[in-house]
Amino acid sequence: EPEVTQTPSHQVTQMGQEVILRCVPISNHLYFYWYRQILGQKVEFLVSFYNNEISEKSEIFDDQFSVERPDGSNFTLKIRSTKLEDSAMYFCASSGRQNYGYTFGSGTRLTVV
Amino acid sequence: DQQVKQNSPSLSVQEGRISILNCDYTNSMFDYFLWYKKYPAEGPTFLISISSIKDKNEDGRFTVFLNKSAKHLSLHIVPSQPGDSAVYFCAASGVSSNTGKLIFGQGTTLQVKP
Numbered sequence A: 001e002p003e004v005t006q007t008p009s010h011q012v013t014q015m016g017q018e019v020i021l022r023c024v025p026i027s028n029h030l031y032f033y034w035y036r037q038i039l040g041q042k043v044e045f046l047v048s049f050y051n052n053e054i055s056e057k058s059e060i061f062d063d064q065f066s067v068e069r070p071d072g073s074n075f076t077l078k079i080r081s082t083k084l085e086d087s088a089m090y091f092c093a094s095s096g097r098q099n100y101g102y103t104f105g106s107g108t109r110l111t112v113v
Numbered sequence B: 001d002q003q004v005k006q007n008s009p010s011l012s013v014q015e016g017r018i019s020i021l022n023c024d025y026t027n028s029m030f031d032y033f034l035w036y037k038k039y040p041a042e043g044p045t046f047l048i049s050i051s052s053i054k055d056k057n058e059d060g061r062f063t064v065f066l067n068k069s070a071k072h073l074s075l076h077i078v079p080s081q082p083g084d085s086a087v088y089f090c091a092a093s094g095v096s097s098n099t100g101k102l103i104f105g106q107g108t109t110l111q112v113k114p
Helices: none
Strands: A005-007 A010-013 A020-023 A031-036 A043-050 A053-057 A065-068 A077-078 A087-095 A108-112 B010-014 B017-027 B034-037 B043-050 B054-061 B062-067 B072-077 B086-093 B109-114
Touching: A005 A087, A010 A020, A010 A077, A010 B017, A020 A031, A020 A108, A043 A077, A053 A077, A053 B086, A087 B017, A108 B010, B010 B017, B017 B086, B034 B062, B043 B054, B043 B062, B043 B072
Parallel strands: A010 A108, B010 B109
Antiparallel strands: A005 A020, A020 A077, A031 A043, A031 A087, A043 A053, A065 A077, A087 A108, B017 B072, B034 B043, B034 B086, B054 B062, B062 B072, B086 B109
């Protein structure tokens, strides 16, 4: 069964450093998403991406965050200067069409120290 | 922002019995609802969905019921199996958002005892 692949599975970084979280969505999907889940809290929407541009972003997704689909297969989330409160599980997801059940990746656990 | 709420953090049922997981929402613009299951160290897995034009959708052991007037949905699992033990998230989306963004509830941890 097709799956969404995320790397790395765990990333530890120092506060203030840049991190790039990588995702390979399902190949024929058109809609891409990043969500995060802080430990013990709900899964929160960060950003949606369609047709090579951001279609919606949450208030969490401030200027420190950016997304890119550099080569037609990868979908990346960059955090420019990490803060302690960025520590969370980050999930990438993709969908073949809007308003349909997404396929999520297994997540990247980001720990900012 | 508590647009989607799952008021029961946990539920324990005996194998073979029915599991009922509940979810309430406040935003009347939501018109598509989904249930996801999540195991530790894995991403959420899509289970079943329902659009607001229906009040019931069934897929094998899983049935989702939607009561629009009460802004309430529930997931029934019959019969429950130990492998169903996981965290279950309710999520909602509005066609008006135009992006497929999902709003998740806090999750309910289901434990099915053998």
